[in-house]
Amino acid sequence: MALSGWGRTPVVTAEGDIPDSLRETVDDVSSPALPRGLGRSYGDASLPALGERFLETTRLDRFISFDAATGILIAESGVSLHAILQVFVPRGWFLPVTPGTQWVTLGGAVASNVHGKNHHHCGSIEHFVTELEVATPAGVRHCTPTEDADLFRATVGGYGLTGLITRIGLRLKRIASPRVRTRGLKTPNLAGLFEGFREHDNGYEYSVAWVDTLARGNSMGRGVLLLGDHEGQGTVPEKAKPPKVPGHTFFNVPFSAPHGILQPWALRLFNTAYYRIPRSGKEHTAGYEGFFYPLDVIGNWNRMYGPQGFFQYQFVIPDPDGSGAGEAGVHAGLEFLTRHGMGSFLAVLKRCGDDAVMLPFCRRGFTLALDIPHRGAETLRRLDELDRIVLEFGGRVYLTKDARLSRDTFRAMYPEWEEWMRAVKRVNPEGQGRSLLSERLGLWD
Amino acid sequence: MGLNTNTRVPSSGRIAIFGTTSGIAREVSRAFVREGHDLVLIGRSAEALRAEAADLEVRGNRPVPVCVWDLLDRQHHAERFAELVSNTELSGVFFAAGVLYPEKDLENDGDLTRHLFDMNLTETIVVLNLFAHHLQRQGGGFLSVLSSVAGDRGRAANKTYGASKAGLTAYLEGLRAAMQGTGVRVQTVKPGPVRTPMTDGYKGPAILLAEPEAVARDIVRGIRSGKAVVYTPGFWRLVMAIIRALPESLARKVPG
Numbered sequence: 001m002a003l004s005g006w007g008r009t010p011v012v013t014a015e016g017d018i019p020d021s022l023r024e025t026v027d028d029v030s031s032p033a034l035p036r037g038l039g040r041s042y043g044d045a046s047l048p049a050l051g052e053r054f055l056e057t058t059r060l061d062r063f064i065s066f067d068a069a070t071g072i073l074i075a076e077s078g079v080s081l082h083a084i085l086q087v088f089v090p091r092g093w094f095l096p097v098t099p100g101t102q103w104v105t106l107g108g109a110v111a112s113n114v115h116g117k118n119h120h121h122c123g124s125i126e127h128f129v130t131e132l133e134v135a136t137p138a139g140v141r142h143c144t145p146t147e148d149a150d151l152f153r154a155t156v157g158g159y160g161l162t163g164l165i166t167r168i169g170l171r172l173k174r175i176a177s178p179r180v181r182t183r184g185l186k187t188p189n190l191a192g193l194f195e196g197f198r199e200h201d202n203g204y205e206y207s208v209a210w211v212d213t214l215a216r217g218n219s220m221g222r223g224v225l226l227l228g229d230h231e232g233q234g235t236v237p238e239k240a241k242p243p244k245v246p247g248h249t250f251f252n253v254p255f256s257a258p259h260g261i262l263q264p265w266a267l268r269l270f271n272t273a274y275y276r277i278p279r280s281g282k283e284h285t286a287g288y289e290g291f292f293y294p295l296d297v298i299g300n301w302n303r304m305y306g307p308q309g310f311f312q313y314q315f316v317i318p319d320p321d322g323s324g325a326g327e328a329g330v331h332a333g334l335e336f337l338t339r340h341g342m343g344s345f346l347a348v349l350k351r352c353g354d355d356a357v358m359l360p361f362c363r364r365g366f367t368l369a370l371d372i373p374h375r376g377a378e379t380l381r382r383l384d385e386l387d388r389i390v391l392e393f394g395g396r397v398y399l400t401k402d403a404r405l406s407r408d409t410f411r412a413m414y415p416e417w418e419e420w421m422r423a424v425k426r427v428n429p430e431g432q433g434r435s436l437l438s439e440r441l442g443l444w445d
Numbered sequence: 446m447g448l449n450t451n452t453r454v455p456s457s458g459r460i461a462i463f464g465t466t467s468g469i470a471r472e473v474s475r476a477f478v479r480e481g482h483d484l485v486l487i488g489r490s491a492e493a494l495r496a497e498a499a500d501l502e503v504r505g506n507r508p509v510p511v512c513v514w515d516l517l518d519r520q521h522h523a524e525r526f527a528e529l530v531s532n533t534e535l536s537g538v539f540f541a542a543g544v545l546y547p548e549k550d551l552e553n554d555g556d557l558t559r560h561l562f563d564m565n566l567t568e569t570i571v572v573l574n575l576f577a578h579h580l581q582r583q584g585g586g587f588l589s590v591l592s593s594v595a596g597d598r599g600r601a602a603n604k605t606y607g608a609s610k611a612g613l614t615a616y617l618e619g620l621r622a623a624m625q626g627t628g629v630r631v632q633t634v635k636p637g638p639v640r641t642p643m644t645d646g647y648k649g650p651a652i653l654l655a656e657p658e659a660v661a662r663d664i665v666r667g668i669r670s671g672k673a674v675v676y677t678p679g680f681w682r683l684v685m686a687i688i689r690a691l692p693e694s695l696a697r698k699v700p701g
C-alpha cells in the first residue's frame with residue numbers, strides 16, 4: 001500500500017501489519033518491522049525503507065492501569081493523546097507535555113520526544129516517561145530513566161530504531177479545570193516578539209508565537225504572542241465539576257485539491273486577517289482544545305497543499321548564555337524565507353530549553369516551524385540554503401518533521417548521532433526495521 | 446451513575462459483550478463505558494479479556510468482570526450461561542462474535558464452510574436464545590446483534606458469508622416478533638465494511654471503509670433510541686434499499 005507522512009511527501013509503497021494484541025506483537029520480535037503510529041510525523045520517519053515492513057500500533061491502544069495517587073498512567077503505545085485527554089480531562093488530569101495535535105499516538109510522541117508550549121518550563125516528554133517496555137530485535141527490554149538508562153535515552157527520541165515501544169508509563173499532571181486562561185499580545189515585528197517572550201513567558205506555563213511569514217521590511221516577523229495557564233492552576237477545587245469534553249473535527253478535507261487551496265493570495269489574506277484580529281492583551285478563558293489544538297478542527301488539513309505535498313521545516317537556534325545568538329539566527333532564517341517568498345501558513349516561534357535524550361532536538365534558545373509547499377527542485381535547493389544558515393548559527397532541524405536533510409548536514413547538526421547509534425546498535429545490531437529516514441541520513445553506515 | 450433517564454437501556458445491570466475482542470465490540474464497549482454503563486466481557490481467551498477489562502476499568506474507573514466462553518464449545522453453553530447470570534444482572538447483550546473467510550477458500554473446504562455457519566449462525570442462535578429467554582423472564586433488556594449488509598443480497602464475492610448473515614438477519618427479525626410485548630428489544634445491526642482485523646485485506650474504495658469508532662457511535666445511538674434495524678454508516682440503508690429493489694439481472698452488475 002501507499003504510505004506517506006503528514007506532509008504527503010515522499011510517498012512509498014510498503015506492506016505491514018496492524019496487530020491487535022501485544023502478545024501477538026511481542027511473540028513476533030523475530031521479524032522486526034518499523035513501528036508506525038498515526039503517521040503525524042511529516043516526513044519519512046515513519047516510512048519503512050525499501051524492502052522493510054511497517055508495524056502500525058493503532059490497535060495496541062489499551063490503557064493498562066492508572067494510579068490516581070501518583071498520576072502515573074500505564075498504557076499500550078498505540079493509545080492516542082486524544083484518548084488520554086478524553087478519559088482523563090474530566091477527572092482533572094492533563095498531559096504533562098503535548099504537541100500541537102492530539103492525533104498522535106503515545107508511542108509516536110515518545111519516539112519523537114515531543115515538546116509543547118511549556119518546553120521553556122518543563123522540557124520535552126522524556127521527563128514524564130516513567131518506564132518503557134521495548135520489543136527490540138535483541139529481546140523485550142524494560143527500561144526507566146535509571147534502569148538500562150542508555151536504552152531509555154536512545155529510545156525516547158529514537159524514532160523507532162531500537163524496536164517497538166510496547167508499554168509506556170507516563171506521569172499525568174493535575175489540572176483544576178479543562179479551561180485555559182489565555183492572553184494574546186500583538187507585536188509589530190520579530191524584535192517585539194522576542195521582547196514579549198523575555199518579558200512574559202516566565203509568568204505563564206504555556207507560550208508560543210504565531211508569526212506572519214508574509215510581512216516584510218520593518219514588520220518582518222510581526223505576530224501574536226499567545227500565553228496561557230490552566231485555569232485555577234494550583235488549587236484543585238473540592239468537587240471539580242466533570243467538564244464536557246468537546247471536540248470533534250468540524251470540517252474534513254475529503255480529497256486533495258488539484259493545485260492546493262493554499263495559493264499565495266489566500267495565504268496573504270489569511271495571515272493579514274489573523275494579524276488584524278483585535279487582541280486586547282487582556283486575559284480570557286478558552287477550552288483546552290482551542291488553545292492547544294487549533295488545527296485539529298480541520299480534518300486532513302494537510303491535503304490543502306495539493307498532491308505534491310509540503311515540507312514542515314522546524315529548526316532550533318541555541319542561545320546557551322542568552323547573548324542573543326538565537327534571536328539573530330531566527331532573524332536570519334526568517335529573513336531568508338520571506339525574501340524568497342517561501343512562507344506559507346503561519347509560522348510558530350517558541351522559546352525552549354535543553355533536551356537530555358541521546359539525540360536531542362531542543363536546545364536552549366528559540367525554535368521556528370513553518371510549512372513550505374513542495375514546488376519541486378527550487379524548493380529543495382532553497383531549503384538546502386536554509387540548512388546552511390541554520391548550521392551557521394549552530395542550529396539543527398527537527399527530524400520528525402524532516403524529509404530531505406542530507407547526511408552531511410545532519411551529522412554537522414547532530415554531533416551526538418554516533419553515540420546514539422552505538423546505543424541503537426546494541427539492541428538492533430543488524431539494523432532491522434529500518435526507516436527511510438535512517439537510510440537517508442546514513443545512520444547504519 | 447450518570448445514567449440518562451430517557452435512555453432505553455435499563456439503568457441497572459450490566460451489558461454483556463459477546464465477542465469482546467472484535468474490532469467493532471472494542472469501540473462499542475468504550476462508548477458504553479463513556480456513557481456510564483457497567484459491562485461484563487465475554488470471549489474465549491482469558492488473557493485477551495483481561496487486557497480489554499483493564500482498559501475499560503481505567504476508562505470507566507470501575508470494575509469490569511470477565512467470562513471465558515467459547516462460542517464453539519457447544520457442550521458448555523448452558524453451564525457458561527448459568528454461571529454468568531447467577532452472579533450478574535444483565536441489562537442487555539451486545540453480540541459481535543463472527544468470522545469471515547475468503548469465498549474461494551470456503552468453496553473448496555467443507556469444514557471451513559461448516560465452521561463459518563457454526564459460528565455465524567448455529568451457535569449464535571443457540572446462545573442468543575438463552576439470552577432472549579433470560580431477558581424475557583427478567584422482564585426486559587436489549588439484544589443488539591451484528592449481522593451485515595452482506596446478508597441483504599446474495600453476491601458472488603461473499604455468497605457463503607452472505608448466506609450466514611442473511612440467515613442471522615431472518616432469525617433476528619423473527620426473534621423481534623417473538624419478543625413483542627415482553628420488554629425485550631431486539632436490534633439487527635448491519636454494518637458496511639469496517640476497518641477491523643476482519644477486513645485487513647480489504648481492496649475496495651477506501652472511502653467505504655468505516656472507522657469502528659463511528660460505527661460504535663451509530664450502534665449505541667441505535668440502542669438508546671430502540672431502533673429495530675441499524676445500518677451503519679447510515680447511507681447503507683439507502684444503498685441497500687436500492688440494491689434490494691434491483692432485479693437479479695441488474696444486481697449482478699453492481700461492482701464490489
Ligand SMILES: Cc1cc2nc3c(=O)[nH]c(=O)nc-3n(C[C@H](O)[C@H](O)[C@H](O)COP(=O)(O)OP(=O)(O)OC[C@H]3O[C@@H](n4cnc5c(N)ncnc54)[C@H](O)[C@@H]3O)c2cc1C
Binds near residue numbers: 104109166
Ligand atoms: C499538526 C501537527 C502539530 C504538531 N506539533 C508538534 C509539536 O508541537 N511538538 C512536537 O514535538 N511535535 C509536533 N508534531 C509532530 C508529532 O508530534 C510527531 O511527529 C509524533 O511523533 C507523531 O506521532 P505518530 O503517532 O503520528 O507517529 P508516526 O508519525 O507514525 O511515527 C513517528 C516516529 O515514531 C516512531 N514510532 C511510532 N510509534 C512507535 C512505537 N510504538 N515504538 C517505537 N517507535 C515508534 C516511528 O517509527 C517514527 O519514527 C506535530 C505534528 C502535527 C501533524
Ligand SMILES: NC(=O)c1ccc[n+]([C@@H]2O[C@H](COP(=O)([O-])OP(=O)(O)OC[C@H]3O[C@@H](n4cnc5c(N)ncnc54)[C@H](OP(=O)(O)O)[C@@H]3O)[C@@H](O)[C@H]2O)c1
Binds near residue numbers: 564
Ligand atoms: N468488519 C466488518 O467489515 C464487518 C462488516 C459487517 C459485519 N461485521 C460483523 O461484525 C461482527 C464483528 O466483526 P469485526 O470486524 O469486529 O470482527 P473481528 O475483529 O474479526 O472479531 C471477530 C470476533 O469473533 C470472535 N470469535 C471468533 N471465534 C470465536 C469463538 N470460537 N468463540 C468466541 N468468539 C469467537 C473473535 O474472538 P477472538 O479474539 O478470540 O478470536 C472476535 O472477538 C462479525 O459478526 C462480523 O461478521 C463486520
